[in-house]
């Protein structure tokens with residue numbers, strides 16, 4: 001299927017940022033599962049999509065990107081007319097853009113580092129990763 005593809009993992013907070021933007025915009029997309037628990041993101045072909053070996057990666061037609069915040073900004077601008085508006089109402093209002101940029105920096109540098117650690121320890125490591133290891137030990141793939 002051509003169009004928008006997100007290469008990621010449903011439990012990944014960075015993947016979810018992109019999915020949230022796509023849902024807000026009511027866009028059709030395909031989520032291509034990358035098995036990060038098996039290290040698929042550290043090998044080709046995924047490394048050709050993101051040389052840093054992190055999910056998500058993204059494709060929209062000929063455009064290929066990685067870095068969730070860059071992707072969500074692309075979605076907000078490229079699909080400005082669809083779904084929920086994710087940009088300041090007046091594109092010429094530099095004060096509104098400055099306030100938005102300030103909030104984005106706070107999210108990236110103040111909120112995300114501790115929130116990601118908590119999500120990893122309390123959710124992913126505690127449930128997803130342990131379930132994965134248990135299912136492998138028992139010879140099942142969940």
Ligand SMILES: N[C@@H](CCC(=O)N[C@@H](CS)C(=O)NCC(=O)O)C(=O)O
Pocket residue numbers: 012013014015036041053054055056066067068069
């Ligand atoms: N700055 C990147 C961070 C991506 C990131 O850290 N992704 C995590 C999942 S939320 C990942 O791939 N972790 C696996 C690993 O680092 O091996 C972004 O926003 O896309």
